[in-house]
Amino acid sequence: MNQETVKGSGLKGWIFTTDHKRIAVLYLITSLVVFTLGLLLALVMKAEQWSPGKDIIDAKLYNVFFTIHGAGMILWWMIPVYTGFFANLLVPLMIGARDVAFPRLNALSFWFFAGATVMAVLALVTPGRLDIGWTGYPPYSIKSDANTSLYVFAVHLLGASALASAVNFLTTIITMRAPGMTWGRLNLAVWGILGAFIIQLFGIPVLAGAVTLLLFDKYLGTNFYNAAMGGSSMLYQHLFWFYAHPAVYVIALPAFGIVSEIISTFSRKKIYGYTSMVIAIMAITFLGFDVWIHHLFTKGVEDWARIVQSLLTILIGVPTGIKVFNWLATMHKGSIEFKAPMLYAVGFITLFVIGGATGIANGLLAIDLHVHDTLWVVAHFHNVLSMAMTLVAFAGIYFWYPKFTGRMYSEGLAKVAFWIILVGSLLAFVPFYKLGLLGMPRRYWSYPAEFTDTYRLTVIGGYILVLGFLLTLVNIIRSAFAGEKAAANPWGAKSLEWTLPSPVPVYNFEKIPVITAGPYEYGRPEEKAVPEGAQAV
Amino acid sequence: MKKGFWILVSVVLLFCLFSLAIAGDRAVDPAKSWDNHYNLYFILVAGIWLLVTVLLVYFSLRYRRKKGQGDGAYIPGNTLLEIIWTVVPLIIVTLLGVQTWAVYKEYRHVPKDAYEVNVEGFMWGWNVTYPEGIKTINELRVPAGRPVKVNLTSKDVLHAFFIPEYRVQEEAIPERTTFFWFKPSRAGEYRAYCTEFCGNGHSLMLAKVVAMEKDGFDAWVAQQKGAVAKLLPVDRGKKLVEDLGCLGCHTLTGEKSAGPSLKGVYGRETMLADGRKVVADDEYIEHALETPNRDVVKGYTPTMPPYKLPIEDEHAIVEYLKTLK
Numbered sequence: 030m031n032q033e034t035v036k037g038s039g040l041k042g043w044i045f046t047t048d049h050k051r052i053a054v055l056y057l058i059t060s061l062v063v064f065t066l067g068l069l070l071a072l073v074m075k076a077e078q079w080s081p082g083k084d085i086i087d088a089k090l091y092n093v094f095f096t097i098h099g100a101g102m103i104l105w106w107m108i109p110v111y112t113g114f115f116a117n118l119l120v121p122l123m124i125g126a127r128d129v130a131f132p133r134l135n136a137l138s139f140w141f142f143a144g145a146t147v148m149a150v151l152a153l154v155t156p157g158r159l160d161i162g163w164t165g166y167p168p169y170s171i172k173s174d175a176n177t178s179l180y181v182f183a184v185h186l187l188g189a190s191a192l193a194s195a196v197n198f199l200t201t202i203i204t205m206r207a208p209g210m211t212w213g214r215l216n217l218a219v220w221g222i223l224g225a226f227i228i229q230l231f232g233i234p235v236l237a238g239a240v241t242l243l244l245f246d247k248y249l250g251t252n253f254y255n256a257a258m259g260g261s262s263m264l265y266q267h268l269f270w271f272y273a274h275p276a277v278y279v280i281a282l283p284a285f286g287i288v289s290e291i292i293s294t295f296s297r298k299k300i301y302g303y304t305s306m307v308i309a310i311m312a313i314t315f316l317g318f319d320v321w322i323h324h325l326f327t328k329g330v331e332d333w334a335r336i337v338q339s340l341l342t343i344l345i346g347v348p349t350g351i352k353v354f355n356w357l358a359t360m361h362k363g364s365i366e367f368k369a370p371m372l373y374a375v376g377f378i379t380l381f382v383i384g385g386a387t388g389i390a391n392g393l394l395a396i397d398l399h400v401h402d403t404l405w406v407v408a409h410f411h412n413v414l415s416m417a418m419t420l421v422a423f424a425g426i427y428f429w430y431p432k433f434t435g436r437m438y439s440e441g442l443a444k445v446a447f448w449i450i451l452v453g454s455l456l457a458f459v460p461f462y463k464l465g466l467l468g469m470p471r472r473y474w475s476y477p478a479e480f481t482d483t484y485r486l487t488v489i490g491g492y493i494l495v496l497g498f499l500l501t502l503v504n505i506i507r508s509a510f511a512g513e514k515a516a517a518n519p520w521g522a523k524s525l526e527w528t529l530p531s532p533v534p535v536y537n538f539e540k541i542p543v544i545t546a547g548p549y550e551y552g553r554p555e556e557k558a559v560p561e562g563a564q565a566v
Numbered sequence: 567m568k569k570g571f572w573i574l575v576s577v578v579l580l581f582c583l584f585s586l587a588i589a590g591d592r593a594v595d596p597a598k599s600w601d602n603h604y605n606l607y608f609i610l611v612a613g614i615w616l617l618v619t620v621l622l623v624y625f626s627l628r629y630r631r632k633k634g635q636g637d638g639a640y641i642p643g644n645t646l647l648e649i650i651w652t653v654v655p656l657i658i659v660t661l662l663g664v665q666t667w668a669v670y671k672e673y674r675h676v677p678k679d680a681y682e683v684n685v686e687g688f689m690w691g692w693n694v695t696y697p698e699g700i701k702t703i704n705e706l707r708v709p710a711g712r713p714v715k716v717n718l719t720s721k722d723v724l725h726a727f728f729i730p731e732y733r734v735q736e737e738a739i740p741e742r743t744t745f746f747w748f749k750p751s752r753a754g755e756y757r758a759y760c761t762e763f764c765g766n767g768h769s770l771m772l773a774k775v776v777a778m779e780k781d782g783f784d785a786w787v788a789q790q791k792g793a794v795a796k797l798l799p800v801d802r803g804k805k806l807v808e809d810l811g812c813l814g815c816h817t818l819t820g821e822k823s824a825g826p827s828l829k830g831v832y833g834r835e836t837m838l839a840d841g842r843k844v845v846a847d848d849e850y851i852e853h854a855l856e857t858p859n860r861d862v863v864k865g866y867t868p869t870m871p872p873y874k875l876p877i878e879d880e881h882a883i884v885e886y887l888k889t890l891k
Contacts, residue, residue: 088766088767088768088769089766092763092765092766092768160765160766162763166724166762166763168722168723168724168740169723169724169763169764169765172722172723173765256739256740256741256742257740257741257859257868257869257871258868262724262739262740263739296629296638297631297636297637297638298637298638298639298640298641299640299641299642301641301642301643302642302643302644302648303642303643304643305643305648305652327726327735327736327737327761328726328736328737328739328744329736329737329739329742329744332670332674335670336667336670339663339666339667339670340663340667343659343662343663344659346655346659347652347655347656347659350614350651350652350655351648351651351652351655353618354648354651355643355648357618357621357622357625358641358643358644358647360622360625360626360629361625361629361641362629362638362639362641363625363629363638363639364629364631364632364635364636364637364638365625365626365629365630365631365638366630366631367626367630375622375626378618378622379615379618379619379622382614382615382618382619383615386611386612386614386615387611389607389611389659389662390604390607390611393603393607393662393663393666394666394667394670395596395599395600395603395665395666395669395670395673396600396603396604396607396666398600398670398673398733398734398735399600399604399730399733399734399735401735401761402726402728402735402761402762403728403761467730468728468730468731468757468759469759470728470759470760470761471761471763472763472768472769473768473769474768474769475769475770476769477757477772551637551638551640552636552637552638552639552640553640554640
């Protein structure tokens with residue numbers, strides 16, 4: 030490794046860096062930029078929903094906006110913030126390694142991702158703007174005058190980035206753990222990231238194939254998805270969701286891990302049921318691949334396939350439930366301190382249970398026949414992603430803020446933003462459950478006049494929510510320059526990364542540590558404790 | 567002995583739960599079963615959410631760190647508790663899963679006496695064809711009290727036909743026929759939506775579902791049938807060409823569109839994509855309706871869907887095409 034490029038400061042030092050901590054920050058910056066773009070698009074769409082018919086943009090532009098909003102929020106914000114930012118920042122620090130297994134490949138992963146970001150922005154501003162939904166279903170994506178090639182190539186670059194990362198991090202976690210860092214002492218965040226990358230490794234090639242065939246159909250005249258010529262338009266949906274559903278767990282598993290770290294640290298209590306937590310993560314990793322048909326419950330799929338995957342879908346509720354109850358049990362008899370990350374984690378749990386419970390409805394075949402592709406579903410996945418998983422991302426950013434900036438965030442601002450986000454998101458999305466049950470479909474530019482009042486409630490909620498998000502962005506950016514200098518271990522945490530100074534030096538560990546205990550050993554009674562009173566003598 | 571007792575209790579409990587799941591209103595109306603199913607689901611998940619949230623708030627207050635307090639208690643886990651919160655959710659999802667299975671079976675089991683209509687989605691609207699040969703656009707009229715089966719397809723891209731009142735939707739897929747059924751228990755006017763994103767007109771792709779009392783419905787059918795039968799073949803052909811949406815791809819002005827113009831098509835000598843030359847006579851046009859992709863005109867792609875029309879309708883269309891000079 031060339032030491033100069035690693036240590037170099039200034040722009041060059043960032044562009045040519047192979048340091049996992051710097052790459053993490055690059056991911057975070059890119060993700061936050063696209064997140065902000067997605068928020069702005071949402072604000073315009075919300076304004077358009079103020080009344081039925083046209084308020085400020087026409088149907089075509091509205092379709093472009095929800096396409097870029099959806100793709101941006103999932104593929105550039107939620108997935109990369111976990112598999113890009115958190116994975117890069119945490120994995121080497123938590124397993125006691127100096128970097129990932131292939132640092133230059135890691136840098137390449139990021140720059141593929143950056144290239145895909147440029148394409149996403151081009152897709153928004155160049156002619157033939159994408160109006161095909163982030164799902165890009167044919168035949169519409171083939172018939173539309175949208176420049177579908179940008180979509181396909183962006184997915185290719187994202188896929189190449191994610192596959193390289195998957196190989197890199199799986200190798201790192203398996204082979205580079207410090208002496209004594211047994212599987213049973215691994216942080217749950219690392220377990221979650223492991224599960225996420227297993228999904229990436231097996232799922233992404235399928236998605237890449239699906240969109241490549243789309244490219245061939247549109248530009249080379251093949252007929253993979255053309256039913257009139259012996260193809261099948263439904264084939265695309267199967268291939269797409271084979272990856273795109275497990276992709277939800279690419280987000281959720283690291284998030285679950287991060288919540289476990291935070292709850293254990295601020296309750297000053299060992300994580301409850303460590304083994305069952307790990308089993309739950311792995312169960313979700315593998316079950317996640319057997320449930321994609323719930324996205325096709327109303328789409329002419331064979332009855333037996335619908336029934337089997339309905340049962341498998343709701344089965345995922347069981348390992349998810351195990352995690353929730355273990356978090357509760359961790360707080361029980363703890364010594365809980367409500368710093369911002371803990372507040373966000375607790376908020377996450379209650380919002381996530383709503384999102385999980387409504388996900389059960391989507392998984393229940395018969396119920397789904399009514400709520401499928403309605404605003405109920407929009408409410409459900411915003412409940413999970415925009416509320417729950419985004420809260421965890423913020424919680425994690427605050428929690429490890431000292432480790433990658435050397436400074437502290439503003440505690441007061443973080444807490445104010447939390448309550449604004451909570452109120453805003455409930456107001457923005459709970460009415461959507463009601464509208465969905467009343468039959469209002471999703472991806473509608475206009476709507477029947479009788480829904481106007483309910484829609485307006487969600488518009489107001491949406492603006493409050495975005496205010497909370499913007500305050501969080503201000504906090505994250507401002508604190509990097511103006512925050513207080515952070516101590517090495519401001520939370521008194523017992524996990525390995527907190528033994529390092531803040532910010533973490535380039536080589537992480539001067540000497541590779543020898544691990545003798547797990548990361549959650551709070552309040553462990555001394556095994557050879559001196560009997561009470563004996564010392565007084 | 568003690569183990570056996572608990573197994574027995576569990577089996578009995580499970581049996582009760584399953585009977586509960588499958589029992590309920592057996593009246594054959596999926597929409598009603600849906601409501602029962604949703605209610606049970608809602609009670610269960612709302613209960614779980616309340617339990618979690620109440621515990622969360624209670625623990626947050628009760629175990630808040632006091633000044634000078636050190637670490638919490640050291641409790642790595644409890645196997646029995648962990649088994650309990652694995653098995654109880656497992657029972658709940660199994661219960662809901664069995665119920666959903668039972669309700670879904672109702673959704674797919676179409677009663678024999680169902681009134682059968684064909685619905686075709688297009689960008690952006692719905693063509694409805696009734697067994698009596700009547701056609702309506704963006705309006706589905708059905709007799710109240712009788713089950714209705716909808717055979718669904720699409721002319722161009724994916725659409726989905728959703729009637730919230732009857733708690734049912736299904737995808738309209740090109741080159742395929744899917745189905746759903748419902749029971750309009752009473753007369754009324756309801757809304758149907760397209761729920762599969764299909765482009766600029768997606769949010770305007772609504773239809774009216776009108777459930778009519780039997781007498782009213784029969785009168786409407788008779789009236790519509792009479793109106794169609796009274797038409798001269800030429801006029802009927804014109805109506806068919808318009809109603810079937812032919813004009814989406816074929817102009818009447820001589821301009822090229824996705825398909826060749828219908829102006830002067832009858833009797834025209836035409837070069838086909840495979841090099842054959844044909845004259846567009848009665849036989850050719852009737853074939854072109856039934857198997858349009860066999861004799862594709864040179865310069866066009868085989869995209870036209872096949873139409874299976876009664877022979878009188880085909881004749882009527884030919885008569886109309888003859889007039890387009």
